[in-house]
Each structure stands twice: as C-alpha cells, then as structure tokens.
Amino acid sequence: MSDIVTVENLSKTYDGGFQALKNTSLSIRQGEILALLGPNGAGKTTLISTICGITAPTAGHIQVGGHDVVTDWRAARKLIGLVPQEINLEPFELLINTVRFSRGLFGQPPNAAFIEKILEDLSLADKKNARIAELSGGMKRRVLIAKALAHEPRVLFLDEPTAGVDVELRRDMWQLVERLRADGVTIILTTHYIEEAEAIADRIGVIRKGEILLVEEKTKLMQRMGKKTLKIELRAPIDAPPDALSEFDLSLADGGQALIYSYDAAGERTGITRLLASLQSCGLAMADLQTSQSSLEDIFVDLVQESAA
Ligand SMILES: Nc1ncnc2c1ncn2[C@@H]1O[C@H](COP(=O)(O)OP(=O)(O)OP(=O)(O)O)[C@@H](O)[C@H]1O
Ligand SMILES: [Mg+2]
Structure with a gap:
C-alpha cells in the first residue's frame, strides 16, 4: 500500500519554548485507520495540527498526497478533513450554512444532496435550520464531523471525536468511520477510549512526551506485547x-x-x-x-x- 501522509523529522517548539514534538517521523498508508494513543499533553493534537497546516513546523517536512503542507498548503489541505478536539463553531450561524460553507472553502462546487446525506448520516437532518448556539454539546461535535466531511476529503483526522458523545451516537460514529474506510478514506484518530481503538484501528501509534514510541499493526502489537x-x-x-x-x-x-x-x-x-x-x-x-x-x-x-x- 502506498503512503498518503509522510512526516519526516518533524519537530515543533512553541513560542514559549516548549518542545511538543521531537524529531518525529511517521508514514500513514492510503486507506488505513491509524489510532494515535498517548497521555494528555503527549503531542497528539500538535502532530495533527501540524500535518493539517494549522501549526507551523519548527523543523522537518510533511507531505499529504504528495503536496508539501507548507509550500503547497491549499492542495494538501483540500485532501484533508479535520475534526478538531476543540469546538470552534460560529454560534449564530445556521447548521446547514456552516456545513455548506466548509465545502466551498476547500474549492468544491455546491452539492445539496451530498450535504443532506452527511446530515442524515450524523442524525443532524432535523436540526439543519437550527443555529449552532441552539445545539447540545454532542450535536456540535457531530457538526464538526459534518463540516470536516463536506468537501469529500481523502484523509480524515478525528481528534477525540467521541469525547462527550453518548454511547449510541458513538456507535453510529464508528459505523460512519467504517463506511468512509470502505470508500477508501484514510482515517487518523486519537481517543482516550482505548477499546475503541482496539475495535476499529488497523495500526496503533503510541506517542509520549513528543516522541512516537511505536507504530505497529494492532494484531501484531497485541500478539507481541499481550x-x-x-x-x-x-x-x-x-x-x-x-x-x-x-x-x-x-x-x-x-x-x-x-x-x-x-x-x-x-x-x-x-x-x-x-x-x-x-x-x-x-x-x-x-x-x-x-x-x-x-x-x-x-x-x-x-x-x-x-x-x-
Ligand atoms: N499553543 C501552544 N503554546 C504552547 N504550548 C502548547 C500549545 N499547544 C500545546 N502546547 C503544549 O504542547 C504539549 C502537547 O500538547 P497537545 O495538545 O499536542 O497534547 P495532546 O497529546 O493532544 O493532549 P490531550 O490528550 O490532552 O489532548 C503540551 O505540553 C501543551 O501544553
Ligand atoms: Mg489533544
């Protein structure tokens, strides 16, 4: 399988001087589900934000679909869907407009049927004309997913997508992830519910203090260390x-x-x-x-x- 994301010798030192990533390298294969596990503060969100071109690397190179995320940001970003850990929605915007806007932002022509389908899949269709401020926390989290999927990305990053989501919805979300995978979408997720990673991931990466301790096939890891x-x-x-x-x-x-x-x-x-x-x-x-x-x-x-x- 070919690699869709390559991270080479990536380091990130924040302005205050804190080094959140230390000479990190990682290859993500086309079509796989990779779960990144690590304690709070390990650097998972920093790694994802840097791959998505939101945080600038201090050193190293990242390519997504062959595009450098710094020098060829638009082309790289178009391939990427990002569900961020923090909810960052405009409270007075209508749900449907939020999702539509996101599709246009990454250069896709309007497609009302596609947007409707996403909202159906995420059980948001009956709320589509609600303002973001009128939604519950779990619904907002689903809007983040709808937004991330709106421009039909090939690589989807889910940064703790199930934090604060109830059990039934969590199951629906994992079914959606399975469907996306069947469509060939590459999925990178972080979660503190490790049994979810165990159920769904092909490979597991473990990060601690800015370093990747290992990246390995889940089944091999469980055989080797179990x-x-x-x-x-x-x-x-x-x-x-x-x-x-x-x-x-x-x-x-x-x-x-x-x-x-x-x-x-x-x-x-x-x-x-x-x-x-x-x-x-x-x-x-x-x-x-x-x-x-x-x-x-x-x-x-x-x-x-x-x-x-
Ligand atoms: N904007 C920032 N400025 C300075 N330090 C930061 C910034 N963002 C993150 N950090 C620091 O970088 C380290 C890694 O943070 P990061 O958010 O990547 O961790 P994480 O693995 O996603 O943790 P969590 O599981 O809690 O989400 C932490 O020590 C954090 O305090
Ligand atoms: Mg995080």
Whole structure:
C-alpha cells in the first residue's frame, strides 16, 4: 500500500519554548485507520495540527498526497478533513450554512444532496435550520464531523471525536468511520477510549512526551506485547503458592481461592500442561480454569509506564 501522509523529522517548539514534538517521523498508508494513543499533553493534537497546516513546523517536512503542507498548503489541505478536539463553531450561524460553507472553502462546487446525506448520516437532518448556539454539546461535535466531511476529503483526522458523545451516537460514529474506510478514506484518530481503538484501528501509534514510541499493526502489537493469564480456581484456599511451583509466574487471588498464572501470548510453549501436572503433584485440586488475554489498554498502560521508568 502506498503512503498518503509522510512526516519526516518533524519537530515543533512553541513560542514559549516548549518542545511538543521531537524529531518525529511517521508514514500513514492510503486507506488505513491509524489510532494515535498517548497521555494528555503527549503531542497528539500538535502532530495533527501540524500535518493539517494549522501549526507551523519548527523543523522537518510533511507531505499529504504528495503536496508539501507548507509550500503547497491549499492542495494538501483540500485532501484533508479535520475534526478538531476543540469546538470552534460560529454560534449564530445556521447548521446547514456552516456545513455548506466548509465545502466551498476547500474549492468544491455546491452539492445539496451530498450535504443532506452527511446530515442524515450524523442524525443532524432535523436540526439543519437550527443555529449552532441552539445545539447540545454532542450535536456540535457531530457538526464538526459534518463540516470536516463536506468537501469529500481523502484523509480524515478525528481528534477525540467521541469525547462527550453518548454511547449510541458513538456507535453510529464508528459505523460512519467504517463506511468512509470502505470508500477508501484514510482515517487518523486519537481517543482516550482505548477499546475503541482496539475495535476499529488497523495500526496503533503510541506517542509520549513528543516522541512516537511505536507504530505497529494492532494484531501484531497485541500478539507481541499481550500477556495471557490462566486463572486456576482451587477446591480449598491456600496461603501462598507452593515453593515447588516457584518456576511459574504465579500470584494468589480471591483470598487464596485461586492462582493466576501469567504467560507470554506470543510464546510457543505456554507451560500450562507442566503447571497443571505440578499442581497435582503438590496435592492442589482444581475447581475450574479460565483464560484471559490482556487488552490494548493493558498494553498501552505498560508501554507508557515502561518508557517513563
Ligand atoms: N499553543 C501552544 N503554546 C504552547 N504550548 C502548547 C500549545 N499547544 C500545546 N502546547 C503544549 O504542547 C504539549 C502537547 O500538547 P497537545 O495538545 O499536542 O497534547 P495532546 O497529546 O493532544 O493532549 P490531550 O490528550 O490532552 O489532548 C503540551 O505540553 C501543551 O501544553
Ligand atoms: Mg489533544
């Protein structure tokens, strides 16, 4: 797959002297969904704003669809839809005009049917003649999405699109994202709801303190970093795992009524058969067994903590 966005050695130091991005490079593939995860202040919004040509880079180069975002801004920007983290709408404007205006701004001819369709998809059609100030917070967030889509962008940036959006709407929004992806739109999103990234993204990028720690296929990342656990419920509680089992990574749970065995999900051998045999020879009887796999959230927390150490 070819790259639609390339970021090379990008640094950003804000006027006050704070360095928000440090020599960052990133390639975004045409048609993929990339989720950028990172703690508050990591530099996610700065990265997105710089790619969209809203924030000037201090050093480095960015291309979108082959256009340099600084020297060829209009051509690059026409390809980009941006749903910003902050709501920045004109309160007295009518919803429909806000969305129409955005289409014209990026050089697209009027298309009333297309605009109507977007408003339908985002459940905004019945509010189209309302003023922005008359909308709820979640509706305003949907207007931001409608605006971003109005000029039919090929690359869509969603900076925390689901913050403050209710569960049902969030589901609708992810369905919309899936449809856009099916149309070949490349999607870059940030979210603090990591289970959303886990559900929807092809690749995951993790940013911390202005540096990209990794960008990797979600499935590979989860295989590589994911831990599996086996919970062994015992027939009778114990005070501590027996010394004879010290070679296994075991901890006690449920007040001594269960043992938790952690093992490497990517490893060839799990050690489970050997563990179960050893349990028997220690005279521990099992009541039940359960396995579980760590989520992307567990992996993310581990990654961010590890790099802080
Ligand atoms: N205009 C600005 N002037 C000075 N510093 C800024 C400016 N915008 C952002 N920063 C700083 O840059 C760092 C990165 O901010 P950024 O908004 O990119 O983080 P983020 O990863 O999007 O965080 P969040 O998850 O909270 O949205 C922060 O320390 C922030 O204070
Ligand atoms: Mg942000």
